[in-house]
Amino acid sequence: MDTPQLIKVTIDGQEVHVPVGTTIMEAARQIGPDVAPPAMCYYKPLKGSGGKCRACLVKVSQGSEKDPRPMPKLVASCITGAQDGMVVENFTSPEVVEARKGVVEFLLLNHPLDCPVCDQAGECHLQDFAFENGVGTTRYEEERRTFEPENLGDNIQLHMNRCVLCYRCVYTADQITDKRVHGVMYRGDHAEISTYINNVIENDFSGNVIDVCPVGALTDKTYRFKSRVWFSKPVDAHRDCDKCCGKVNLWYKGDEVIRVTARKNQWGEVEDFICNSCRFDSKKTADWVIEGPTKVKRASVISANKYPKNEIKKPAFALDYAAHNFKKINDDRPYYKNLKEVKGSEDYKALMEQNAEFFPKETSKK
């Protein structure tokens, strides 16, 4: 028989049939983004990744058809195999939601929160993860951990302070570059991504560590501080490359290509790794065959400013919600009617003069 044996998994009440050996995470992704657990370290293209960040913890309330006992602890869905008849609770389990809040808090504990100056802001998985699963405040009062800066060469910028130790870059270097010179040194909360005796990371595919980094710890030095991502426009393009697939996203600011990245799927995973010549040395439009605008998720901040006003439709439910919950302001109230009158009165002018120091003179705008 050709058809692989399928097993049935239920995740947040939705059933899916997947081949034997599929993880809970992959099964959930088949159902769709609404039930897919978040992932900060798991990265499908990288063998062995996953299990570390604990963002994807889920509750298994029924182990399988044969053995319906629930699993005693929350499990990391990215590394736990699905069983036939398994029932998984993800966003529907208060326990999972609570644990995930904890993971957000842990990941942000020593994170500098320097989003305003971070090149990753806007396409940062930690931002998304925290926004969607965390709370708005921190209970951490202690000093944040910092690291000595380290120079990885002309192309890659390492900001160790922002690192969440997902190990993706280590796997990338192991699996798709020919020489790994970096890894994790030290341990506990002093563990750091670093090179052995100040090496420069230099080989044809080293730039991919930038794309796999979920945060702003590894960024493109040639793009550093050039733009916020939402001010640039991604375009699909390709070229003949003898080293890699040559399929990329070009990021335009005006007519200028300010950055080249690999293309990513809806889970933020690289579709095909690209070489450094494509990434760092081919920044002219003439180098590329343009395919068209990159599809950007509507929810992404990258899509901001990219839709003409008349095309934006407010979702009906939002209008309903507003109509339901808010009263229309009655502009006939005397205060508004009389505002002009008041402003023109002598009393008002005298009052303003008395307190002039608090009201800086309006400078006329050009």
Add this chain to the structure above:
Amino acid sequence: MAKGIKILTEHINTPGIETFEVYKKSGGYAAVEKVIKKMTPEEVVEEVKKSGVRGRGGAGFPMGMKWSFLAKPEGVPRYLVCNADESEPGTFKDHFLMKSIPHLLIEGMIVSSFALGAHKSFIYVRGELMYVIRILEKAIEEAKAAGYLGKNILGSGYDLELVVQPGGGAYICGEETALLESLEGKRGNPRNKPPFPAVKGLYQSPTVVNNVESIANTPWIINNGGDAYAALGIGRSTGTKLISASGHIKNPGVYEIELGLPVEEFLYSDEFLGGIRDGHHLKAVVAGGSSVPILPANLFLKTANGEDRLMSYESLSDGGFASGTMLGSGGFIAMDETTCIVRNTWNFSRFYHHESCGQCSPCREGTGWMEKVLHRIEHGHGNMRDIDLLVDVAKKIEGNTICPLGDAAAWPVASAIRHFRDEFEWHVKYPKEATMKGAVYVKEEVLV
């Protein structure tokens, strides 16, 4: 069976027992001869199963059962790895056993390797114990010279090579999968499970990891039979256990006790700990190494139901974490009323912060956080919020990590607050008094 029977330490005071000759004269290596000449590997596993001996490294998993889980695919080597990384604060029994009577472990390794069909076995020793490593290597040389190790052992055709591997001095490398990584020459990060070592362990081959004491029990079990071992002890806590006792007791040291010994007898009789040092009272006990929940003296001696507590897996864990603890690795730490629980908790916390491998986020970040908050409370800068914060952080680490180090870091903190909350509150309310040298908060009711 005679009271006070010694399985591991019977000959420990015999002069020269660390040499092959004396060890052999005291009946040593009889078990090797027996298994090699008269038994099949399956029969050895069966005896160990019958003995009911449980892993002495902390988790207490039945050893025979672990052995029977070992996958046996054709053409793939199987490995036995002895965990001699012993780094838990309060636990020092394996160290004592290996340095005093190294051949007992070597004999156990041969018996166990034979049972599992392993031809190359490893003893992974904590890196700080260089002198013990030399003792073991010497013992291996002696055993080899006598034909008990190496090629064609006792003419049976069974080959076994024993390798002693020093660790780098990391507590995390005592966790079995981190140990295997380290043994392979990699960074000692625990692996994701499954697969378990029994299926994919060392070099992706089926592997059994056992504690020194667990393995050292096997010669006696072979010589006397699994049933004789199972007759010792109480209930599912069969046999004897080494307890390394430290703290404010009269006779600190390593003791071999028959499981089921009443806690009170162990603590107060002159044969064992001899009681609390003169003029002082017992305040708290950590019964099984720093990872297990701390108990106040009254709850340690008697369970919540008022029954006498026994030194056994079941009795110590009676009451769950609400009023019980665990036998763990047998690191017994007694604390009298001069001990500040907050300071002690901070100190434990410091250890786990230092030893976390940093791989998974709850442990990496949480251990550091707890340490810093405890440091603040201990040094008079805490507030009431911090106490509940610690409980919550511990809860968010527990059970959510790759390996049990997260639990080991969370339990001491959670249990200290559970049982000694007023002491934490006192530190917050009266920081001046609390930070005075030697100042300790004592609640009379818990002292014994």
